[in-house]
Amino acid sequence: MKHCCRLAAVVLVSMAPFGARALEYDVGPNTSASYAAECGSCHFPYQPGLLPARSWQRIMANLHDHFGDNAEFGVKARQAIQEYLATHAADVSDNLRSRAVMESLAAADVPQRVTTSPYIAGLHGGLLDPLRGGLPRVDNLVNCTTCHFKAEQGVFKARRYTVSDEAFRARPR
Amino acid sequence: MNIVHRAIAASILGLACGAARADAVSGLLAQYQKQGASNFSAASGQSMWIKPFNDPKTGEPRRCATCHSEDLRRVGKHATTGKAIEPLAPSANKERLTDAEKIEKWLLRNCKWVMARECTPQEKGDFLVMIQSR
Numbered sequence: 001m002k003h004c005c006r007l008a009a010v011v012l013v014s015m016a017p018f019g020a021r022a023l024e025y026d027v028g029p030n031t032s033a034s035y036a037a038e039c040g041s042c043h044f045p046y047q048p049g050l051l052p053a054r055s056w057q058r059i060m061a062n063l064h065d066h067f068g069d070n071a072e073f074g075v076k077a078r079q080a081i082q083e084y085l086a087t088h089a090a091d092v093s094d095n096l097r098s099r100a101v102m103e104s105l106a107a108a109d110v111p112q113r114v115t116t117s118p119y120i121a122g123l124h125g126g127l128l129d130p131l132r133g134g135l136p137r138v139d140n141l142v143n144c145t146t147c148h149f150k151a152e153q154g155v156f157k158a159r160r161y162t163v164s165d166e167a168f169r170a171r172p173r
Numbered sequence: 174m175n176i177v178h179r180a181i182a183a184s185i186l187g188l189a190c191g192a193a194r195a196d197a198v199s200g201l202l203a204q205y206q207k208q209g210a211s212n213f214s215a216a217s218g219q220s221m222w223i224k225p226f227n228d229p230k231t232g233e234p235r236r237c238a239t240c241h242s243e244d245l246r247r248v249g250k251h252a253t254t255g256k257a258i259e260p261l262a263p264s265a266n267k268e269r270l271t272d273a274e275k276i277e278k279w280l281l282r283n284c285k286w287v288m289a290r291e292c293t294p295q296e297k298g299d300f301l302v303m304i305q306s307r
């Protein structure tokens with residue numbers, strides 16, 4: 001199942017047409033320092049290209065109850081972050097990762113978390129399976145950098161997810 | 174840069190942070206007093222710090238110390254995400270209490286998380302003098 005998901009993702013990502021212009025593979029790093037600092041103070045600052053603008057709008061409208069936490073902003077910081085999200089969301093970004101996110105969504109879907117878009121949830125379903133062997137064991141998908149050691153740079157292709165993975169064994173503890 | 178230069182640079186940074194902290198905290202305390210607070214007490218701040226409040230939605234007890242730990246000089250842990258929270262005590266973390274806007278933002282968010290309401294100016298001042306003394 002896990003392998004199927006991975007295979008499906010590879011196929012999905014490589015289905016992108018060979019245009020004249022080379023597409024970026026991944027979302028790349030956050031280009032707003034205030035976004036990375038504000039959102040990154042509690043959790044991994046997910047790049048905006050991992051969700052459509054409509055999801056970010058709803059998230060920003062509900063910051064007083066942000067998955068059980070209060071994450072309210074001052075008006076100024078809030079506007080800057082809203083603009084950054086709107087202009088870098090998956091539906092306005094041209095990279096293969098954002099396309100894969102968008103292709104997994106129906107027009108009416110408004111995923112509330114980065115980790116609940118069908119594309120990303122599908123890739124990680126096996127990871128949360130209690131019967132899964134190997135390391136690392138995670139309870140949730142909050143901290144991308146546990147496995148995706150280049151997540152800060154917006155590179156999710158590189159990952160370590162089993163004890164047999166050299167990169168995982170060699171990681172600083 | 175040799176070790177002497179580094180020591181000088183570190184102490185200048187320390188002094189600058191110390192001055193910024195005095196400014197930020199005294200400015201906020203004056204503001205809280207204008208809003209009706211009287212003398213501030215680190216002891217009241219400390220007892221509020223460890224006092225549990227039951228969250229009206231989940232029923233779970235929440236305290237400031239839930240995330241920040243009881244010892245402010247130690248690294249805390251976010252209750253939901255598990256992310257490390259750098260120590261609040263200025264003695265362990267020079268950058269703390271140096272930015273009035275940041276202090277107000279987190280007092281607003283965290284008072285609402287713990288107590289399901291905003292803190293009064295008196296409570297906020299009590300917290301600040303308590304944190305400042307750590």
